Every structure is written in C-alpha cells, then in structure tokens.
Amino acid sequence: MLDPRLLRAFSTIVDAGSFTLAADRLHMTQSTISQQLARLEETVGSMLVDRAARPVEPTLAGERLLGYARRILALQQEAEAALRDPAGTTSIRIGVPEDIVSAAMAKVFNDFAQRHRGTQLDVTAGLSRDLTRRYRAGDFDIAVVKEPEAEPDSRATFPETMAWFESADAPARWPNPIPLVTFPPGGLYREAMFERIEGEELRWYIAFSGSSLHNVLVAVEAGLGLSLLPRSATASYRVRQYAPFGIGPAMAVSIYSWESAGPVSELVERMGAVLAASRMAA
Structure with missing residues (x-):
C-alpha cells in the first residue's frame, strides 16, 4: 500500500519544482522530505524525480505515478471531510x-x-x-x-372520517353484484367494505385490487367500482361520495x-x- 504521506511529499516536490520549496509548503525540513521521497522510490522500485533538473521534474515512472498520487490524495481529503461532517450519521x-x-x-x-x-x-x-x-x-x-x-x-390519535366513494361520472345505479375497488387481503378497509355490502343484503365482487391509495383512487375515478376511503385523501381526484352508503365508521x-x-x-x-x-x- 502506498503511504499517502509519501505521495503528498512526491506530488508537492513536482508541483513546487524544488525540494526546498516543497519542504516549506509542507512545514518540514528538506532532509525529511528527501527521506520521504526516497522511501516512496524504494517502495515502487523506481526513481520518481530527476534531481539534477532545474526545476525538479518527474521521471517517466514519476509521470505515471503522479496522476494516481493526486487521485489518492484527493480521495483521502474527500473521505476526511465526509467523516468530519456529521450529516446522516x-x-x-x-x-x-x-x-x-x-x-x-x-x-x-x-x-x-x-x-x-x-x-x-x-x-x-x-x-x-x-x-x-x-x-x-x-x-x-x-x-x-x-x-x-x-x-x-x-x-x-386523531379521528379519520371514512366515506364510500364512486367516480364523478358513475352511473345513477350500480349493478348487483356491486363491483368493489379494494386494497389487497389484509388491507384495513377491505373487511369493513364487505361487511357493509353484505349488511345491505347485496352481492359484490372485486373489480380491482390496488396496493397503494393512489392506485385505488385512480381505479375509483375511472369508474371501476365503489370503495371505502378516507375523506381527507380524495380532494384531488374526480370522485364523489356514494350517497346510499354515506359515511362509514371512523378510523x-x-x-x-x-x-x-x-x-x-x-x-x-x-x-x-x-x-x-x-x-x-x-
């Protein structure tokens, strides 16, 4: 694994073009930054800078490593910033x-x-x-x-007013058996709907079963059948209360x-x- 400290020393030397300037930028002695570059060169097995050039320039191996070094250092800085930010912890x-x-x-x-x-x-x-x-x-x-x-x-806890709804374009009378729009088995209003219909001594069948309130309301709006729904959820749909059944028991x-x-x-x-x-x- 390449030590980010050594990569930073290497990239700073190349950017500064001088061991002395690089040492000043990193607040260390020239001998220390020279040692860090030497350790990195030993790790990768190649000379990374031309020390005789003025300004100091990367070797071919140094040029290949330089892009990776900068990306590694940028990722390290990004990770440190993310860890300092408490958002979502x-x-x-x-x-x-x-x-x-x-x-x-x-x-x-x-x-x-x-x-x-x-x-x-x-x-x-x-x-x-x-x-x-x-x-x-x-x-x-x-x-x-x-x-x-x-x-x-x-x-x-708050009372939820329930009512029976049909399409705003529904026929004057529904057939018998009455088509119902419901949630899947286990849905809260489903059994209450069946009990009310059977209490009226009417027959029924499931015309549409939707897993979301929006799907159920769209089906009612389209005229697929009647449904028992929260009155507060129907305002933006073209539905109306079904007068014969009226208000249901509050939830x-x-x-x-x-x-x-x-x-x-x-x-x-x-x-x-x-x-x-x-x-x-x-």
Whole structure:
C-alpha cells in the first residue's frame, strides 16, 4: 500500500519544482522530505524525480505515478471531510401510510433534517397492519397507523372520517353484484367494505385490487367500482361520495414512538400537529 504521506511529499516536490520549496509548503525540513521521497522510490522500485533538473521534474515512472498520487490524495481529503461532517450519521426510522406523506408532512421532515444534520430520516410507506407489525418488532422508531381503535401506548390519535366513494361520472345505479375497488387481503378497509355490502343484503365482487391509495383512487375515478376511503385523501381526484352508503365508521390515525424525549419526541410532536390539522380540514 502506498503511504499517502509519501505521495503528498512526491506530488508537492513536482508541483513546487524544488525540494526546498516543497519542504516549506509542507512545514518540514528538506532532509525529511528527501527521506520521504526516497522511501516512496524504494517502495515502487523506481526513481520518481530527476534531481539534477532545474526545476525538479518527474521521471517517466514519476509521470505515471503522479496522476494516481493526486487521485489518492484527493480521495483521502474527500473521505476526511465526509467523516468530519456529521450529516446522516444516525437514523430515525419512520413507518407511515402512503396518504400521510403529504406536502405538509414532507415539510416537517425537511425542517427537521435541516435542524438535525446528523440525523437521517428513513421513511417507509405501507399498509397500516404491516406497519403496526413492523413497529412492534422494532423495525421503526416512529409509526403512524390507521386502526379501528388506538392502543394505550399511542402518543396521539386523531379521528379519520371514512366515506364510500364512486367516480364523478358513475352511473345513477350500480349493478348487483356491486363491483368493489379494494386494497389487497389484509388491507384495513377491505373487511369493513364487505361487511357493509353484505349488511345491505347485496352481492359484490372485486373489480380491482390496488396496493397503494393512489392506485385505488385512480381505479375509483375511472369508474371501476365503489370503495371505502378516507375523506381527507380524495380532494384531488374526480370522485364523489356514494350517497346510499354515506359515511362509514371512523378510523383512528395513531402515532407511536419508542422514545418520549429528545429529537424523536420533537419530530413526533410536529408530525402530530400536521395530522391534527389535516383531519380537522377534512
């Protein structure tokens, strides 16, 4: 392995064109810098500079090594700078449902990252039941989940108004069986939809199953079927409430965190403020 100190001595001698000037630039004696060059030449097995030339010039072997030496020294400087910069040296892992990552929530994340440059925010979007399981398993430091009822250890919980939606261009009457647009098995609203339809003594079938809220809303917007959705998530889509079924049972949007102090607690508080404001607006 080539010692960066020896490479620096070599490149400085070539740049300065003089052992004396190079020694001054590196704040060492001329004998020391001469010894360092000699050690490097011994390591590579070649003379690297023409000592008789004025100014000092690299030999052919020195010219070949010089580019590599400068790249190695630049990488070393870059690595040292990266290690001195605390940005991203710790991580806060956050699990959230897809529709929670709004512009307001993203701004909370950005503001927090600007104030805490040593912290990297690792945000995962997913279905609430999977997020809950992973939070309990220790995969997340903070989790926002939608659930029928908040658990006792939630940091805060907010009501989520649910309603049935159809395309803005939907027909006056839906056929029987009724086509439904749902999340995959395990999705939080899926069973509630089936129970309501069967309670009306109607038949149903799955017309579309989407793994993201956006996909489900696009399918409803296109007229593929009915779906039970958070009212707060539908504003930018061409959908309308399906009057015969109306409002569904409210869900709880709950926020959990393992820590109750420090930066994590600060982030939880700001996330909770965004959740509260968005639910009030809905």
